Amino acid sequence: MYLKTVSDEEATAEIAEAYAAERAGMGTVMNATRALSARPDMLVPVDRLLNQLRDGFSLGLEAFRMITLVVAKHVPSNYCSHVYFRGLTRFAGRDQALAIQADHRSAGLSERDVAMLDYAEQIAIDASRVRAADIDRLRAVGFSDLNIADIAYAASFRCFLSRYYDAVGATVEPQFLDDDPTVREQLTVGRP
Template identity: 80%
Template sequence: MYLETVSEEEARGDIADVYAAERGDMGAVMNATRSLSARPDLLVPVDRLLNQLRDGFSLGLEAFRMITLVVAKHVPSSYCSHVYFRGLSRFVGREQALAIQRDHHTAGLTDREVAMLDYAQQIAIDASRIAPADIERLRALGFSDLNIADIAYAAAYRCFLSRYFDAVGAEAEPGFLDDDPAVRAQLAVGKS
């Protein structure tokens, strides 16, 4: 980590609460969360936004994790690729998560899932190129405007946080790194 952050021992108040919740959920406080403590007044709102977006995601947690993994590849963010690969693998299995990360067009997904991930990928690459036709494609596949907004929020939020994590030197914890060196290499899309 390039910046000074609040350690678990030093954490007080809201930061201590966020750290304790993460330790309870994940068994440890992630470097990503610690990196947010460099600006203590923003840690809670940023964490709350992630939780609200993820927990209330209109397309479900599996879709949220697929979007995040695809966006992380195109940011590019090795940290978020490793973390969200691990999370998505619990839903769809390791091989399917690898296939989605490699190329969601050839991963055996539905047309609806491919369109969702195409939209998220375009947000990561260059959102200024999104046009009304892209939104109409999603609507034609049954996505509501709420669903489309959720995809955009999830993709844009991941771009924001992934870039922040790289900018302050947060690194993936060893527990998120796959045992297979070839998989680790596939997920190492940005800063290692």
């Protein structure tokens, strides 16, 4: 980490609560959370927004994780690629998660999932190129405007967080790194 962050010993009030909750749920405090503590007044609101978006995601957690994995590849963000690959494997399995990360269009996904990930990918690459036809395509495969907004929120928020984590030097925790060096290399999409 390039910045000084709030250590466990220094954590008080809401930051101490956030650290304790993450430690209770995951057994550790992630570097992503520590990175947010460099601006202590932002950790809790950003974390709440992420939780609200993820927990209330109209398309479910698996879709949220597919979106974040595809977006992380195109930001590009090593940190988020490794973390969300690990998270997606719990839903889709390791081989499917690898296929989605490599090229979601040839990963055997439904037309609906491909359209969703195409839209998320476009947001990550250049959201200014999204057109009404892109939204019409999403509607044509069954997405509501709420679903489309959720996809846009998830992709845009991942761009924000991924870029922030890279900008402050957050590094991937060992427990998120795959045991296979080839897979680690595939997921290393940004700074080595």
